[in-house]
Amino acid sequence: MALIELTDVTFTYPDSLQPAITNLSLRIEKGQFVVLFGASGSGKSTLLKLLKNEIRPHGTLTGNIVINGSPIQDSSGLSQEIGFVFQDPENQIVADDVLHELVFGLENIGLTTNEMRNRVAEMVHFFGADDLLRRKSHELSGGKKQQINLASALLMQPNILLLDEPTSQLDPVSTRELLDMLKRLNEEFGMTIVLAEHRLEEVFTLADTIIMMEKGEVLIAGEPRQVLPQIWNSKNRAYVPGIPSLFLKMHEKGLLPLTVKEGRNWIATIKPTFLATETEKQQQQSKNVIKTKGLSFRYEKSREFVLDELDFALNKGEFYALLGGNGSGKSTLIKALAGLVKSEQGKIWIDDKPIKSYKNNDFTKYIGYLPQNPKLFFLQDTVERELHATMEQFGLTDWTETEALLEELGIVHLKTNHPYDLSGGEIQKAALACVLLRKPKVLLLDEPTKGLDPISKKNLANILLSVKSNGVSILMSTHDVEFAAQHATKCGMMFQGKITSEDNPERFFNGNFFYTTMIQRIFRGQAMMPLTLEEAAHSCVSTIS
Amino acid sequence: MGTRFARFHPLVSFLFYAGSVMLLILMLHPVFQVISVFLIIGINIIHDRLAGLRKWKYLLLVTFVLMVVLNPLFNERGRHLLFMAGDHRITLEAVLYGGMNAFSIIGIIAVFISYNVIMTPNKVLFLFSKFLPQFAVLLMLTLRFIPLMSRRMEEISLVQKSKGIMVTNGNWRTRVKTAFSYVQALLTYSLEEAIQTADSMKARGYGTGPRTSYEFFRIRSKDSIAIVILTLLLSIIIYGRSLGYGVLTIYPMMEDWRLATWDTAVLICYILYLSFPIYVEAGEAFRWHLSN
Numbered sequence: 078m079a080l081i082e083l084t085d086v087t088f089t090y091p092d093s094l095q096p097a098i099t100n101l102s103l104r105i106e107k108g109q110f111v112v113l114f115g116a117s118g119s120g121k122s123t124l125l126k127l128l129k130n131e132i133r134p135h136g137t138l139t140g141n142i143v144i145n146g147s148p149i150q151d152s153s154g155l156s157q158e159i160g161f162v163f164q165d166p167e168n169q170i171v172a173d174d175v176l177h178e179l180v181f182g183l184e185n186i187g188l189t190t191n192e193m194r195n196r197v198a199e200m201v202h203f204f205g206a207d208d209l210l211r212r213k214s215h216e217l218s219g220g221k222k223q224q225i226n227l228a229s230a231l232l233m234q235p236n237i238l239l240l241d242e243p244t245s246q247l248d249p250v251s252t253r254e255l256l257d258m259l260k261r262l263n264e265e266f267g268m269t270i271v272l273a274e275h276r277l278e279e280v281f282t283l284a285d286t287i288i289m290m291e292k293g294e295v296l297i298a299g300e301p302r303q304v305l306p307q308i309w310n311s312k313n314r315a316y317v318p319g320i321p322s323l324f325l326k327m328h329e330k331g332l333l334p335l336t337v338k339e340g341r342n343w344i345a346t347i348k349p350t351f352l353a354t355e356t357e358k359q360q361q362q363s364k365n366v367i368k369t370k371g372l373s374f375r376y377e378k379s380r381e382f383v384l385d386e387l388d389f390a391l392n393k394g395e396f397y398a399l400l401g402g403n404g405s406g407k408s409t410l411i412k413a414l415a416g417l418v419k420s421e422q423g424k425i426w427i428d429d430k431p432i433k434s435y436k437n438n439d440f441t442k443y444i445g446y447l448p449q450n451p452k453l454f455f456l457q458d459t460v461e462r463e464l465h466a467t468m469e470q471f472g473l474t475d476w477t478e479t480e481a482l483l484e485e486l487g488i489v490h491l492k493t494n495h496p497y498d499l500s501g502g503e504i505q506k507a508a509l510a511c512v513l514l515r516k517p518k519v520l521l522l523d524e525p526t527k528g529l530d531p532i533s534k535k536n537l538a539n540i541l542l543s544v545k546s547n548g549v550s551i552l553m554s555t556h557d558v559e560f561a562a563q564h565a566t567k568c569g570m571m572f573q574g575k576i577t578s579e580d581n582p583e584r585f586f587n588g589n590f591f592y593t594t595m596i597q598r599i600f601r602g603q604a605m606m607p608l609t610l611e612e613a614a615h616s617c618v619s620t621i622s
Numbered sequence: 623m624g625t626r627f628a629r630f631h632p633l634v635s636f637l638f639y640a641g642s643v644m645l646l647i648l649m650l651h652p653v654f655q656v657i658s659v660f661l662i663i664g665i666n667i668i669h670d671r672l673a674g675l676r677k678w679k680y681l682l683l684v685t686f687v688l689m690v691v692l693n694p695l696f697n698e699r700g701r702h703l704l705f706m707a708g709d710h711r712i713t714l715e716a717v718l719y720g721g722m723n724a725f726s727i728i729g730i731i732a733v734f735i736s737y738n739v740i741m742t743p744n745k746v747l748f749l750f751s752k753f754l755p756q757f758a759v760l761l762m763l764t765l766r767f768i769p770l771m772s773r774r775m776e777e778i779s780l781v782q783k784s785k786g787i788m789v790t791n792g793n794w795r796t797r798v799k800t801a802f803s804y805v806q807a808l809l810t811y812s813l814e815e816a817i818q819t820a821d822s823m824k825a826r827g828y829g830t831g832p833r834t835s836y837e838f839f840r841i842r843s844k845d846s847i848a849i850v851i852l853t854l855l856l857s858i859i860i861y862g863r864s865l866g867y868g869v870l871t872i873y874p875m876m877e878d879w880r881l882a883t884w885d886t887a888v889l890i891c892y893i894l895y896l897s898f899p900i901y902v903e904a905g906e907a908f909r910w911h912l913s914n
Binding site: 126129131132157160161163165167168169170171172173174176177180181182183184185186187188189190193215226229230233412415416417418437438440441442444446448450452453454455456457458467470497511 | 742769770773774777778780781782783784785786787788791803804806807810811814815816818819821822823824825826827828829830831832833834836
């Protein structure tokens, strides 16, 4: 008997015409690692929440959900059976220090202090989190917060663990750590794990079953190796990660490689020959739009410099991707360039004029800044009103132009919505629309790819490239190596408040070991090291096929 | 690690803070209030070396100045004319009244800042979850909001600054409008995020059954003594207040601000009550000194 069994489940939110989940049937066996994916708004989160009685959203539910043999509607006390980790690391934290956060659930189910001590001691050991116990929870990094959230869910000793995009706010290293933890839980303790996720490169290698959802229905479900070719041949090609994509693109037969190791083995068997690629385009030296010299900044006097004597230049028409670990100062640099934080030392020139010589409105007209959290961008309660307010502020009157911009971004139908009701990709586009209205010459984007599904990411790339072709220079910080490799014209690595290396993507990534694409990793040591799928498929011809 | 006051049973701390807020509201008398502000600053120094107060200093200052200035502007009542601004009467009564309310408000804010250091959410939950689980959730969310909101406000003003919208821009009308839209954005955003916090609590079985507490806050004899002292002082003050002591009547006719004998007696109790965290700490330091 399956551990989780859904038959003909339909769920409709109140005041909504279309059901969020439509006629969904699903079986999940004990001990499986299941990955749910699909565009945002496809019903992943709703499905996960339906599985946990306590947080089941309001609405009408028909069909049966049976967990461990008992229908979910009349099973109380399942809270210990099922653990849930949410998307945002910050919002799910209740207590202000870590220990209290960990025991919160245990207190709720009424354990004695001794039992709690045992469980906590064990879990803290498993996570290696001894030194975190007495820390304030808001001081922790996003990755650590999410580990604490996972730990506090695990302390309830659940059999089933549900995770709703737990890594979407994390950097690649923290993501890796969290996923490794899940893998251990699944393999060493046989825990059943259902994970909704956008970033598929890593999770596909862990999953037993992957389920693709679309508009509340299961589109495709099955073992990754069997299902991926189907997805590749559908309109959802963007969801297939780099290595299997290359394999499928070259019409290879045999075992589908998922990991870098399998990919390298496959490359070794086919012995690719490389076509000569066109010689590198001559980089023409164009004008600087932003230049900094010796920029230093720290948040408090007692703390270390976040930006440390930083020299940086953004040329006209460039698409600059800024990479680097958490806390390396990427966001701060962007804020400094947007004139939001004042540097302690050093100078910034915008369009060859010192930043101080700009008046406020001229400056905001010249530089568009998109914050990491686009929710904070909106002051009005609909997208349309926000756009109107922006137009008024900058003396624009041509609403047809605005409409055309919305059309281009594909968010015309959303303009009467409240910004918070939009999905991650949509709200970002709406904010971007407000920024683009004032026709900035420079766009500064702080991690615009965070939490986006592959389709939205592609969308974003197209928008940015079209903006760039209009002569706008773009600087973005990102953790998304694949995105940077595909679209940026220049990449820079930030480390300890300095930009330690910068170059065009080919040369930049060739020198890197960790900060590089999956495709490049499987070609490492070959005569040529292509970076992106397109390059690889273009330059490498299989000898077999 | 931790102050002596923080190690009292949560009931003691809660009683102290609830009582303090009550006294700050009730005892509207310039002498009482000036003393109380100094005492509360002293408490804040001991608890977090003024870190919290420093963060809120602008809010405190602005509130204070606004209340002191605005009241005489809108209120002409009173017999003691200070001066005429045009044909507007500025009276001593109005200034005093505004000043007393201002002291009362900033005193309460300062007490809450200290409360936030001492009453960790877990203590609050411990106090309330036994008999009022729903109220405890509400209280805790509200309390976590105070530092969280100030951090969010900073973020919002930063992001809005990038759009060219600043509170320092334009005439005062636009400024007020901007400030209001900031606050609105802050509230909407915070409420939205709080839904997730509630979900996360429910997901971990909050409110499903009787709750236990990880740290046993047992009432020890020291706690009982503290409760007795605080309750006694508080009852004396309230009794005195009900007889009209410790409050300066301004309207219809202003009393003499000087303290009568009974006023002084109430004031002593008042000082003893508010400085409770201070002498507790002093006693601890003294004992430490003796034992070494």
